[in-house]
Amino acid sequence: MTSSGQMKKDNTSPEAEHRALPEGYGGTEAALLPRDPNWMFVYWEISENARKNLRREHGDDVFQKGRQVIRVYDMSDGNGSRYFDISIMHEARSWYVNVQEAGKPYCCEIGLVLPDGRFIGIVKTNTVTLPPGRVSDVTDEKWMAVTADFDKLLQLSGVEYIGKGSGEVAKSLAQRWEMLRAVFSRASSWGVSSMSSQVLQRQPEQQKKFWLVADCEVILYGATEPDAFVTVAGRKVSLNPDGTFSMRFALPDGLMDLPVKAMSKDETDSREIDIKVTRTTNTDGK
Amino acid sequence: MANNEKGYLALVLHAHLPFIRHPEYEDFLEEDWFFEAMCETYLPLLDIYERLTAEGTDFRVTMSLTPPLCNMMADELLRERFRRYYSLRLELAEKEVVRNRNTQFYEVAKMYEAKFRRIRELYEDYYHGRVLDGFRKFQDMGKLEIITCGATHGFLPLELRKEAVHAQIKLAADDYRKHFGRGPRGIWLAECAYNPGDDVFLKAQGIRYFFLETHGIIYGSPRPRYGVYAPVYCPSGVAAFGRDMESAQQVWSAETGYPGDHRYREFYRDLGYDLEYDYVKPYLHQDGVRRNIGMKYHKITGRVQLDQKAPYNPHEAREVAASHAGNFMFNRERQIEHLEHFLGRKPIVVSMYDAELYGHWWYEGTDFLEFLFKKVHYDQRTIKMVTPSEYLSLHPDNQVVQPSMSTWGDKGYNEVWLNGTNDWMYRHLHKQVERMVELANRFPNADGTLKRALNQCAREVVLGMSSDWAFLMTVGTAKQYSTKRFVSHTHRFNGLYEQIMGNRLEEGWLKDLEWRDNIFPEMDYKVFSTGEMEKAAKG
Numbered sequence: 001m002t003s004s005g006q007m008k009k010d011n012t013s014p015e016a017e018h019r020a021l022p023e024g025y026g027g028t029e030a031a032l033l034p035r036d037p038n039w040m041f042v043y044w045e046i047s048e049n050a051r052k053n054l055r056r057e058h059g060d061d062v063f064q065k066g067r068q069v070i071r072v073y074d075m076s077d078g079n080g081s082r083y084f085d086i087s088i089m090h091e092a093r094s095w096y097v098n099v100q101e102a103g104k105p106y107c108c109e110i111g112l113v114l115p116d117g118r119f120i121g122i123v124k125t126n127t128v129t130l131p132p133g134r135v136s137d138v139t140d141e142k143w144m145a146v147t148a149d150f151d152k153l154l155q156l157s158g159v160e161y162i163g164k165g166s167g168e169v170a171k172s173l174a175q176r177w178e179m180l181r182a183v184f185s186r187a188s189s190w191g192v193s194s195m196s197s198q199v200l201q202r203q204p205e206q207q208k209k210f211w212l213v214a215d216c217e218v219i220l221y222g223a224t225e226p227d228a229f230v231t232v233a234g235r236k237v238s239l240n241p242d243g244t245f246s247m248r249f250a251l252p253d254g255l256m257d258l259p260v261k262a263m264s265k266d267e268t269d270s271r272e273i274d275i276k277v278t279r280t281t282n283t284d285g286k
Numbered sequence: 287m288a289n290n291e292k293g294y295l296a297l298v299l300h301a302h303l304p305f306i307r308h309p310e311y312e313d314f315l316e317e318d319w320f321f322e323a324m325c326e327t328y329l330p331l332l333d334i335y336e337r338l339t340a341e342g343t344d345f346r347v348t349m350s351l352t353p354p355l356c357n358m359m360a361d362e363l364l365r366e367r368f369r370r371y372y373s374l375r376l377e378l379a380e381k382e383v384v385r386n387r388n389t390q391f392y393e394v395a396k397m398y399e400a401k402f403r404r405i406r407e408l409y410e411d412y413y414h415g416r417v418l419d420g421f422r423k424f425q426d427m428g429k430l431e432i433i434t435c436g437a438t439h440g441f442l443p444l445e446l447r448k449e450a451v452h453a454q455i456k457l458a459a460d461d462y463r464k465h466f467g468r469g470p471r472g473i474w475l476a477e478c479a480y481n482p483g484d485d486v487f488l489k490a491q492g493i494r495y496f497f498l499e500t501h502g503i504i505y506g507s508p509r510p511r512y513g514v515y516a517p518v519y520c521p522s523g524v525a526a527f528g529r530d531m532e533s534a535q536q537v538w539s540a541e542t543g544y545p546g547d548h549r550y551r552e553f554y555r556d557l558g559y560d561l562e563y564d565y566v567k568p569y570l571h572q573d574g575v576r577r578n579i580g581m582k583y584h585k586i587t588g589r590v591q592l593d594q595k596a597p598y599n600p601h602e603a604r605e606v607a608a609s610h611a612g613n614f615m616f617n618r619e620r621q622i623e624h625l626e627h628f629l630g631r632k633p634i635v636v637s638m639y640d641a642e643l644y645g646h647w648w649y650e651g652t653d654f655l656e657f658l659f660k661k662v663h664y665d666q667r668t669i670k671m672v673t674p675s676e677y678l679s680l681h682p683d684n685q686v687v688q689p690s691m692s693t694w695g696d697k698g699y700n701e702v703w704l705n706g707t708n709d710w711m712y713r714h715l716h717k718q719v720e721r722m723v724e725l726a727n728r729f730p731n732a733d734g735t736l737k738r739a740l741n742q743c744a745r746e747v748v749l750g751m752s753s754d755w756a757f758l759m760t761v762g763t764a765k766q767y768s769t770k771r772f773v774s775h776t777h778r779f780n781g782l783y784e785q786i787m788g789n790r791l792e793e794g795w796l797k798d799l800e801w802r803d804n805i806f807p808e809m810d811y812k813v814f815s816t817g818e819m820e821k822a823a824k825g
Contacts, residue, residue, distance in 0.1 A: 019777065020773075021714055021773055021776055021777075022780075024713070025713075025717050031446055031712070031713070031716060033444050033446075033700070033704060033712060034443060034444075034691065034699070034700060035699060035700050035701055035704050036697060036698070036699035036700065036701055037699070039701075041704055041709055041712075043709070043712065043713050045713070094709060094710075094713075126446055129482070129691075130691075131505065131690045131691035131692065131699065132505055132507070132690060133505065133690075134505060135504060135505060135509060136505065136506065136507035136508055136509050138507045138508040138509065139508055139509050
């Protein structure tokens with residue numbers, strides 16, 4: 001206990017609270033919890049009574065001859081006709097279950113697989129629908145008109161940061177912040193009228209009013225047959241009705257590779273133009 | 287100049303602490319979390335709102351004040367203990383001004399003296415110990431929108447029973463009405479943890495909107511047309527606003543965010559360790575162990591050892607906060623101009639933060655906010671600050687999207703609250719909820735001692751549901767305390783449950799628990815009944 005407190009003298013009734021929690025609650029139950037798009041947590045409890053009944057029904061050695069498993073059902077069709085088994089020990093009482101397909105409903109059943117392949121279910125969990133973990137394929141009519149912009153929108157929304165810890169986020173942002181820093185290296189000098197910092201009010205420093213902001217982006221444009229299929233850096237581009245296209249990219253320091261590929265509608269002809277852009281930013285801010 | 291803004295900025299501060307109150311101890315370490323946040327964040331924010339209002343600077347901010355926080359702010363015992371806390375700090379600060387005359391620490395010593403005097407003035411003269419009235423005042427002016435949160439910051443996607451989800455939301459809405467005189471329009475789902483479909487329980491309480499991490503919106507279905515730069519409506523009609531990562535990272539990033547500036551105050555060099563022992567001892571806890579006392583005289587300085595830190599210069603730091611506010615606004619202007627051009631619609635940029643980041647972790651963060659409010663008001667026309675309610679009344683037409691399950695925790699889903707350090711909790715928590723529902727269904731009209739016992743059962747269940755316990759186990763801070771809290775509430779609930787079912791209630795023990803765990807004085811256990819949940823779910 002990290003607390004520094006001293007018990008009030010008149011209130012030292014013994015607490016029953018330093019006891020450990022019960023191992024279980026004497027029933028036969030199981031529950032399934034979602035962790036992320038590909039992982040679930042299942043916990044279970046099998047009562048002595050339930051075990052007795054199983055032995056009575058299937059023989060005293062049922063737990064020895066049967067393989068102890070978690071049967072994981074894909075509930076997409078409503079009745080779980082697709083499933084797989086994970087071998088476990090029932091004594092484990094909980095397990096993390098990995099599934100390949102995100103975005104689906106799953107249910108687990110703790111049970112035994114007999115040597116002849118028969119499955120004896122002991123207890124079933126609730127059904128959990130995992131998150132898809134990716135952008136939806138479902139688009140509405142309205143959306144179709146702006147499909148080509150969606151990737152850009154994702155970037156603006158920071159989708160590349162999803163699921164990263166703060167350390168990684170910081171890393172992936174470092175480049176951008178370095179740029180911001182380079183641009184704003186005279187950070188304390190923006191002339192803003194409501195700058196009510198006491199120091200500034202007292203000592204208005206004229207020379208600090210001078211400032212410079214600069215950044216750079218790249219615009220890529222082109223044209224082809226209006227019905228061609230065009231990609232830029234592997235991403236599909238929507239063409240304007242006249243076959244022209246243009247995209248605007250942020251341009252961080254370093255090399256940027258922008259291969260442009262076009263394929264004719266009948267897929268018999270293709271053309272490629274590879275554009276490389278290099279940016280180097282130097283500032284006198286030091 | 288009206289209506290020529292290019293987009294909106296909604297600043298959302300999530301203020302929350304777990305319910306920590308230990309009347310059984312004279313002096314309790316973890317209660318300091320609340321007192322520190324009062325001195326460093328909550329009262330300084332009110333101070334800003336007071337000053338801006340007096341100056342005639344209009345501003346908009348959205349703040350969650352979670353039910354545990356509201357209950358602590360309103361609690362008689364904690365109010366008394368807070369008085370003791372700030373009085374001791376003020377006494378020390380006054381001594382320090384004398385001690386540091388003619389030293390390089392004189393300015394910072396004076397800063398603390400002024401700060402704690404202002405705390406006293408706000409707490410006593412402005413609000414008479416009732417800080418919630420202070421927040422309510424600015425809400426009634428339309429400048430601050432206070433939103434609620436699950437009753438005890440419960441982590442809803444890991445609940446099995448919808449009765450528990452309903453109870454967290456209903457208790458929160460009732461508590462909000464009691465403190466603020468009207469229903470909540472918005473809610474901060476604890477940890478931004480959203481489980482598809484739970485929004486029907488928000489709707490049942492008249493809640494119009496909540497907030498999501500970026501991918502909660504982006505991974506929604508169908509694809510959200512405007513990304514996170516416009517809210518979406520869940521199928522229930524409750525709106526979800528998504529977090530803007532660019533503005534989040536600018537402030538929040540440990541390595542490159544504003545708070546790391548070397549001229550800002552160093553958090554880890556604290557007077558509790560620096561001062562001569564006998565001199566500082568009266569300001570430590572009763573066990574006499576040196577700990578942080580919240581007064582710090584040094585700046586970050588650079589990547590140097592703690593003993594190499596240079597003296598803090600309050601004026602210099604304030605200037606840096608002003609320039610960071612300018613930088614933040616400049617970036618939002620460019621971002622909003624760009625988005626407006628790109629989207630063909632006025633975007634809303636939702637910048638969400640833990641309130642305690644401002645002032646507590648980033649000491650100058652409150653100055654930063656004050657400068658930001660002023661600059662946005664006086665210096666530009668691109669951005670209009672709004673509350674989510676204002677936005678929804680300006681732009682009621684939004685796309686219908688089913689958002690994805692998501693949280694704002696590490697990796698974006700539930701792992702922070704469900705991993706090897708804390709997964710053992712859930713079988714106990716779920717059993718308590720199941721039993722609580724059973725009790726509520728079985729006793730639709732209890733009275734007398736039984737009713738009191740049932741209400742206390744409900745208090746113990748909701749206290750155990752706090753996401754804070756699982757979180758603290760994961761990060762390893764106060765792990766013992768959080769484990770003990772969860773175990774205690776579980777034992778208390780199970781004990782009461784057995785006594786009720788065995789018809790052998792011990793009133794003395796019940797009274798003791800009522801005295802300890804007094805959150806939600808108006809608790810009505812029937813909130814856990816299946817009938818109430820179903821009624822709410824139907825809408």
